[in-house]
Each structure stands twice: as C-alpha cells, then as structure tokens.
Amino acid sequence: MTFPKIELHVHLEGTIRPKTLLEIAGRNGYALPAETEDELGGLYDFEDFAHFIDVWMLTTGALRQEEDFRQILVDYSGEAASHGAVYLEAIFAPMLRRGVDCDVMFSGYCDGVQEARELHGVEVRLTPDIPRGYTDEEAEATVRAASRYRDRGVVGLGLGGLEAEYPPELYEQAFELARAEGLASVPHAGEAAGPASVRGALEALRADRLRHGIRAVEDAGLMREIVDRRVVLDVCPISNVRTRAVPSLEEHPLPRLVAAGALCSISTDDPAMFDTDLSRDYEAAAQLGLHPRQAYTAGLEGALCDDATKNRLKEIGDSFDWQIP
Numbered sequence: 001m002t003f004p005k006i007e008l009h010v011h012l013e014g015t016i017r018p019k020t021l022l023e024i025a026g027r028n029g030y031a032l033p034a035e036t037e038d039e040l041g042g043l044y045d046f047e048d049f050a051h052f053i054d055v056w057m058l059t060t061g062a063l064r065q066e067e068d069f070r071q072i073l074v075d076y077s078g079e080a081a082s083h084g085a086v087y088l089e090a091i092f093a094p095m096l097r098r099g100v101d102c103d104v105m106f107s108g109y110c111d112g113v114q115e116a117r118e119l120h121g122v123e124v125r126l127t128p129d130i131p132r133g134y135t136d137e138e139a140e141a142t143v144r145a146a147s148r149y150r151d152r153g154v155v156g157l158g159l160g161g162l163e164a165e166y167p168p169e170l171y172e173q174a175f176e177l178a179r180a181e182g183l184a185s186v187p188h189a190g191e192a193a194g195p196a197s198v199r200g201a202l203e204a205l206r207a208d209r210l211r212h213g214i215r216a217v218e219d220a221g222l223m224r225e226i227v228d229r230r231v232v233l234d235v236c237p238i239s240n241v242r243t244r245a246v247p248s249l250e251e252h253p254l255p256r257l258v259a260a261g262a263l264c265s266i267s268t269d270d271p272a273m274f275d276t277d278l279s280r281d282y283e284a285a286a287q288l289g290l291h292p293r294q295a296y297t298a299g300l301e302g303a304l305c306d307d308a309t310k311n312r313l314k315e316i317g318d319s320f321d322w323q324i325p
Contacts, residue, residue, distance in 0.1 A: 002084040003292050003324060004316050005278055006299030007267045009211050009234035011129075011160075012069075012092045012109070014270025015076035016059045018044070024071065030062040046242050046274060055273055060093075064100060069108025070115065077116035077124060079271075083278035087123045087303060087313055088116075089186075091158055091211075093131050094142050102145040110152035123313075125305055127156035127186050130174060132166035139174035147181035155304040158211060159187035159201075167193075168200035175205040184208040184304045190233075191245050195219035198226075207231065209302045214240065217253045217260070227261040232302030237284040238276040239269035254288040264290060265299035293322040 016024075018040035025032050034040045044055060063069060073090060080088055092109060094102050106128075113124045128146050130139045146154050157178040159171055168187055175185050189201035191212035198216045201207040202225070213233035216222050226233070235254055240246045246253065257264055266285045268276050282292055296317050303310060 002279075003322065004086050004296060004320055005080075005084045005282060005292070006087045006265060006296055006303060006313065007080060007085055007278055008089045008209070008232070008265045008299055008302055009236055009267035009269060010076070010080075010088060010090055011270050012072050012076065012090050013056060013060045013063075014273045015079070016072050017075070017079075017272050020072060020075050021059055021062060024068050025062045028062060028064045028068070030064070032058070032062075044273060044275070049243060052243070052270075052273060059272075063105075066104050066108035066111065069105050070112040073109050073112030073124065074115050074119065076271075077112070077120045077122045080278055081120040081122050083282075085122055085278055086316055087125075087299070087305070087309070089125050089127050089155070089304065091127055091129050091160070093129045093160065094145060102141070103148075106145060106149045106152075106154070110149055110154070113153040123305065123309055124153065125155045125303075126153050127158050127184075127304070128154065129158040129160035129188075130171060132159065132161035132163065132170075136173065139171055140177060143174055143178045143181060143183070146178070146183060150182060154183070156184035156186045156208070159189075159205065160211075161188075163188060163192040163197055167197060169204040172204040179206065186211055186234075186304070188212055190215040191240070191243075195222050198222060202226075202229075202231070208304070209234065212236065212240075212245075214245070214253050214257065216262075217256045223257075223260045223262065230263060230301065232263045232265055232298050233257065234267050234302070235264045235285070236267050236269035236281065237288065238281050239274050242274040242276075249284055249287070252284075252288055254285060254290060258288075258290055258294070263298040263301055264295065265302050266290070266295040291322075292324060293317070 190198040
C-alpha cells in the first residue's frame with residue numbers, strides 16, 4: 001500500500017540517477033567515466049565519504065543549463081510521487097565557485113517547482129544550502145540570491161557540508177540576514193558533530209527545524225528543549241548508516257528520539273548516492289518504531305509552506321486510512 005509521504009530533506013544533486021546523468025552529460029558535452037547506466041551505477045556503489053564526494057563532484061559538474069536544474073527537480077518529483085510523496089522540500093548548493101550563474105540555477109529549479117506540480121501533483125519548496133567553508137561574502141551572496149526567488153518557491157536557508165570543521169556560529173550573520181529577508185532557518189546539525197553543534201544551530205542560527213539533529217540524544221537537557229520547542233528533526237535513517245553517522249540501522253537513535261517525544265520526519269537525504277528511496281527510508285523508520293502517520297504529522301508541522309498548502313496537506317493526511325499492516 002502506498003501512503004502519503006512528506007519529505008523535508010533531499011539534496012537535489014544527490015537524486016540524479018544514472019539515466020538522467022547520461023542525458024544531461026550528453027546534452028552538455030560533459031565527459032563521464034562510463035557510457036551506460038549499468039557502468040555508472042557501479043560508480044555509485046557507496047564506499048566511504050571520500051567516494052561520496054567524488055560522485056557528488058561528478059554529477060554536479062555535469063549541470064550547466066537551466067534545463068539541467070529543471071530536469072533533476074522534475075525527475076525526482078516523479079520518483080518521489082511514485083512512492084506517495086505529496087510534498088518535498090529540496091536542498092541544493094548554489095555553486096558560486098563553479099562558474100554557473102546563480103540565476104541560471106535558481107531559475108531552472110523554480111521552473112521545475114511549477115512543472116512538478118503540474119506533472120506529478122507534488123508541491124515542492126526550495127531551501128538552498130550555504131556550504132560550510134564559504135566565506136562571509138559567499139554566504140551573503142547565497143542569501144541575496146535566495147531572497148530574489150521567494151515568490152517562486154524558495155522558503156528557507158540551510159547550512160551543509162563539513163559540520164565538525166565549521167560550527168554554526170560562524171554563519172550567524174548570514175542567517176540573521178536570511179531571517180530579515182523572510183527565509184526560515186534549516187541548518188544541518190547533529191549528524192557528524194554532537195550536541196554542541198545542535199545547540200549552536202538552535203541558538204546562533206535560530207533554527208526553525210533541524211536537518212538530522214539525531215545526536216541531540218546525547219544531551220538530555222537539549223532533548224527536553226527540542227521537545228518543548230517542538231523542533232522537527234529531519235531524520236534520514238539509511239543515509240545515517242551509509243555515512244556511518246550511526247553504526248547500523250539497529251543502533252539508530254530514532255527510537256530514543258521518539259520515546260523522548262521528539263517530532264521526527266523521514267527523508268532520503270541523497271537517494272541516488274545512498275541506494276535508497278522514500279519507501280525504503282519509511283520502511284526503515286517503521287522497523288524502528290515510527291509509524292508512517294507519525295512521520296507525516298511531523299513532516300506537516302515542519303513544512304515551511306504557506307497556510308493554504310499546509311491545509312491541503314492536512315486534508316490529505318486526515319482523509320487517508322492509516323490502518324497499515
């Protein structure tokens with residue numbers, strides 16, 4: 001049975017399946033180290049974080065035109081819809097160092113938002129990331145670019161990348177600017193670094209929601225604060241295992257998060273690179289004790305969309321028979 005799903009944490013660069021990558025690379029004359037889907041699929045077999053970065057660079061390097069960005073958003077929306085997705089919040093990293101004009105990227109993704117709604121019936125909102133390691137000037141430029149597209153689906157600002165090396169406090173000024181521009185704060189925290197990173201995201205960046213946040217379980221006081229403030233956590237079970245943020249699915253902290261009363265939504269993170277999809281991550285969460293209705297309700301509370309869209313999503317959830325075997 002396919003039940004409705006909300007996904008709040010998916011990196012568009014990490015959704016590109018081999019078939020799409022071959023098509024985009026061919027269109028742009030971009031050389032790939034393989035010529036068939038099967039050969040490319042072998043390159044995707046996750047080994048470690050360094051390998052993940054290699055594949056990330058390979059896929060993002062192919063993206064050059066508005067059509068490329070539009071295509072990957074629409075393609076993933078179709079994939080997610082086949083697993084029951086009705087709402088997505090998609091992440092991307094504006095490549096200020098890659099020679100791709102920000103407006104080309106934003107315009108392509110925003111065109112994709114409209115097409116995803118028309119073709120697949122999926123509502124998509126965009127939350128670009130500031131990659132950790134960006135200078136203050138690059139971080140501010142990312143905020144300024146994002147704010148220009150608020151009326152086309154950009155709703156928040158994230159912070160991604162090397163969490164342990166670059167604490168949230170370094171980006172406080174950029175997030176203050178984002179808030180002044182009407183953008184929500186949705187940083188990555190509590191995956192590769194512990195409670196101090198989570199607290200920094202909550203205090204310095206005034207996080208509206210936490211991407212991952214799973215290591216908050218290491219601090220009882222912090223967990224109480226997250227529960228009391230109803231801060232939704234974007235939990236990505238299979239990704240956490242693939243990146244070795246947790247040793248195994250059986251040892252994932254999701255049951256402890258739920259037992260403490262935390263609101264946990266479920267997402268894929270980088271599905272093409274981590275050999276997963278939305279159904280598989282929801283199944284993993286169910287094995288850990290999180291019912292799909294709970295995940296949907298948490299996703300609805302954490303969603304950054306307008307009230308009219310939230311009301312439609314609530315109606316979808318309320319009208320579905322959640323008696324899932």
